Amino acid sequence: MKNTNLQDYSHKRYNILTGEWVLVSPHRAKRPWQGQNEEISTEKRPSYDDKCYLCATNTRINGKINPDYKDVFIFTNDFAALQKDSPKFNVNDGLLKAQSENGICKVICFSPDHSKSLADMEVADIKKVVHAWQKEYVSIGEIEGINYVQIFENKGAVMGCSNPHPHGQIWSQTSLPNEVDKKNQQQLTYYKEKKSSLLGDYLQQEQTAKERIIFENDDFLVLTPFWAIWPFEVMIAPKKAQKNITEITENEALNFAEAISVITKAYDKLFNTSFPYSSGIHQSPTDGKENKHWHWHMSFYPPLLRSATVKKFMVGYEMFGSPQRDITAEIAATRLRELI
Amino acid sequence: MKNTNLQDYSHKRYNILTGEWVLVSPHRAKRPWQGQNEEISTEKRPSYDDKCYLCATNTRINGKINPDYKDVFIFTNDFAALQKDSPKFNVNDGLLKAQSENGICKVICFSPDHSKSLADMEVADIKKVVHAWQKEYVSIGEIEGINYVQIFENKGAVMGCSNPHPHGQIWSQTSLPNEVDKKNQQQLTYYKEKKSSLLGDYLQQEQTAKERIIFENDDFLVLTPFWAIWPFEVMIAPKKAQKNITEITENEALNFAEAISVITKAYDKLFNTSFPYSSGIHQSPTDGKENKHWHWHMSFYPPLLRSATVKKFMVGYEMFGSPQRDITAEIAATRLRELI
Ligand SMILES: O=P(O)(O)O[C@H]1O[C@H](CO)[C@@H](O)[C@H](O)[C@H]1O
Numbered sequence: 001m002k003n004t005n006l007q008d009y010s011h012k013r014y015n016i017l018t019g020e021w022v023l024v025s026p027h028r029a030k031r032p033w034q035g036q037n038e039e040i041s042t043e044k045r046p047s048y049d050d051k052c053y054l055c056a057t058n059t060r061i062n063g064k065i066n067p068d069y070k071d072v073f074i075f076t077n078d079f080a081a082l083q084k085d086s087p088k089f090n091v092n093d094g095l096l097k098a099q100s101e102n103g104i105c106k107v108i109c110f111s112p113d114h115s116k117s118l119a120d121m122e123v124a125d126i127k128k129v130v131h132a133w134q135k136e137y138v139s140i141g142e143i144e145g146i147n148y149v150q151i152f153e154n155k156g157a158v159m160g161c162s163n164p165h166p167h168g169q170i171w172s173q174t175s176l177p178n179e180v181d182k183k184n185q186q187q188l189t190y191y192k193e194k195k196s197s198l199l200g201d202y203l204q205q206e207q208t209a210k211e212r213i214i215f216e217n218d219d220f221l222v223l224t225p226f227w228a229i230w231p232f233e234v235m236i237a238p239k240k241a242q243k244n245i246t247e248i249t250e251n252e253a254l255n256f257a258e259a260i261s262v263i264t265k266a267y268d269k270l271f272n273t274s275f276p277y278s279s280g281i282h283q284s285p286t287d288g289k290e291n292k293h294w295h296w297h298m299s300f301y302p303p304l305l306r307s308a309t310v311k312k313f314m315v316g317y318e319m320f321g322s323p324q325r326d327i328t329a330e331i332a333a334t335r336l337r338e339l340i
Numbered sequence: 341m342k343n344t345n346l347q348d349y350s351h352k353r354y355n356i357l358t359g360e361w362v363l364v365s366p367h368r369a370k371r372p373w374q375g376q377n378e379e380i381s382t383e384k385r386p387s388y389d390d391k392c393y394l395c396a397t398n399t400r401i402n403g404k405i406n407p408d409y410k411d412v413f414i415f416t417n418d419f420a421a422l423q424k425d426s427p428k429f430n431v432n433d434g435l436l437k438a439q440s441e442n443g444i445c446k447v448i449c450f451s452p453d454h455s456k457s458l459a460d461m462e463v464a465d466i467k468k469v470v471h472a473w474q475k476e477y478v479s480i481g482e483i484e485g486i487n488y489v490q491i492f493e494n495k496g497a498v499m500g501c502s503n504p505h506p507h508g509q510i511w512s513q514t515s516l517p518n519e520v521d522k523k524n525q526q527q528l529t530y531y532k533e534k535k536s537s538l539l540g541d542y543l544q545q546e547q548t549a550k551e552r553i554i555f556e557n558d559d560f561l562v563l564t565p566f567w568a569i570w571p572f573e574v575m576i577a578p579k580k581a582q583k584n585i586t587e588i589t590e591n592e593a594l595n596f597a598e599a600i601s602v603i604t605k606a607y608d609k610l611f612n613t614s615f616p617y618s619s620g621i622h623q624s625p626t627d628g629k630e631n632k633h634w635h636w637h638m639s640f641y642p643p644l645l646r647s648a649t650v651k652k653f654m655v656g657y658e659m660f661g662s663p664q665r666d667i668t669a670e671i672a673a674t675r676l677r678e679l680i
Pocket residue numbers: 035312313314315316317318324494499500501502
């Protein structure tokens with residue numbers, strides 16, 4: 001039975017994966033907009049741009065020349081936030097606590113075609129990206145001292161993306177970042193108690209409830225999680241409990257690629273714009289432990305709220321209090337579902 | 341002894357108040373900028389704008405008329421995210437967990453002068469804002485069912501502020517928001533063990549170290565915390581352990597106002613622009629408990645990174661992993677200190 005209070009009155013919802021809350025103010029969706037509008041570039045891009053440092057055969061800032069790649073191309077970030085061989089140290093000086101952090105940062109070009117985004121790519125080509133993610137997760141994760149591999153994409157200038165060429169990043173490091181650590185704890189606690197996947201059990205409940213599901217195929221659900229923060233936040237998760245993306249079969253990789261294609265296309269239709277977002281895959285650490293409690297998933301955090309130029313600001317209250325949203329997860333799911 | 345590794349190599353720093361980490365990549369400060377530039381309005385504003393819904397004597401969207409106020413003016417938010425009398429309910433449906441949240445949201449105009457910001461106001465006038473914050477904290481906090489009062493300001497269009505008239509907000513509610521809850525836990529744990537203020541002990545250590553202190557007067561320190569996330573993040577904290585702003589004396593209120601004035605003026609000088617930020621005061625809950633472990637403080641989270649138009653994006657890695665910064669807290673403190 002649906003709880004209509006959730007569509008009418010302020011409430012907070014619990015994120016089972018992080019243990020944190022989001023404030024939802026459904027009655028507030030009507031407030032007028034007087035704030036900043038983003039500039040959105042509608043310029044049609046060429047398939048090749050001789051000034052793009054990610055296009056095939058072009059020279060990067062450090063003088064290296066990109067190969068004449070035909071599908072996916074991966075290289076180590078020229079301005080990596082983490083370095084493999086920086087010295088190890090520890091600061092434990094009263095209340096000042098710091099630790100060196102080593103890692104590897106890579107850039108992954110999804111396609112040589114400068115004009116495309118995942119939304120414009122063929123499912124078969126997205127599948128090649130999935131395979132590249134798998135390979136990188138394994139090969140980086142195997143390196144001594146790398147205990148976590150974060151795959152993500154910043155899409156659109158409004159998401160700090162400095163180059164429109166279709167690409168993502170992979171940052172890997174020694175320790176678990178904050179968000180991963182929270183999800184690690186919450187899943188572990190549940191798994192110990194129930195011998196079952198926290199996210200898996202949640203997904204089953206969502207399959208019965210239906211109201212937050214946007215799309216599904218044999219292996220994947222695409223949904224707005226009950227506790228979504230961003231107006232049109234979406235999660236893609238495998239129905240079967242799998243701890244990381246290396247566990248998916250050839251056919252599951254195709255269905256994962258289809259899920260990515262379906263949601264990114266729906267996003268582009270929503271406000272008739274190349275929809276900006278940050279996406280990322282949370283999966284088991286590469287720390288050599290069993291990590292049976294992990295259930296991997298990919299999330300999309302898009303900033304747009306009500307048009308191609310009006311975004312949701314996570315500012316004052318959100319920074320000092322909790323994330324806050326107006327439009328509910330259920331309404332967002334309905335709108336996205338209608339675009340498929 | 342200063343640890344030079346912290347200025348040269350990637351590391352993570354621990355936030356004693358939240359229990360979370362920030363990734364610092366000092367070597368990365370040199371990377372070129374190819375991303376989005378913000379549009380910054382340099383337009384000089386008039387002291388009165390007949391289209392501004394916060395200016396004295398103007399009519400707001402709901403038809404109410406603002407009084408002809410002379411200093412501070414406070415009213416209940418016309419589009420409040422929290423409402424006092426919405427129904428109470430609880431959702432506990434398998435893995436779906438939600439709770440109604442009641443509260444009051446107010447807007448506080450700092451000055452009738454539309455052209456000003458805190459940085460342009462006299463210290464004596466900022467002191468009137470401090471007194472208004474005190475009064476609101478008490479009167480809202482006394483209301484049955486209000487256990488926390490969050491005072492904050494979003495300044496600048498880039499921070500989602502929809503009106504340049506100098507103003508802040510006060511959102512109050514039944515439960516502790518995420519960030520407050522973390523700080524509550526961390527301070528409580530420390531206080532139980534040491535019978536001393538966590539932040540107070542940290543401030544003493546900073547007074548000896550000196551490298552992160554930007555300004556001080558008899559009662560307040562202005563510093564970049566060791567674990568700062570935003571490039572030019574700053575904290576103002578009372579040297580004496582006080583749990584909330586009602587504990588400050590008349591003279592301390594003046595010194596607090598001076599600290600606000602000094603840092604906001606330095607900010608405006610930094611990139612020669614009306615510096616955008618979100619600021620907020622974290623202080624003891626109004627839940628009727630003793631809360632001796634609380635040490636109140638005001639923080640400024642400004643988005644700008646290297647000029648009036650280039651901001652730091654908290655996106656992909658930051659959303660899925662941990663906050664990340666390039667320029668260190670020590671460098672930021674030095675730059676701000678030089679502007680005072
Ligand atoms: O209330 P305002 O100023 O319209 O709105 C602004 O501040 C709020 C509280 O931080 C945010 O939730 C909004 O996203 C932001 O645009």
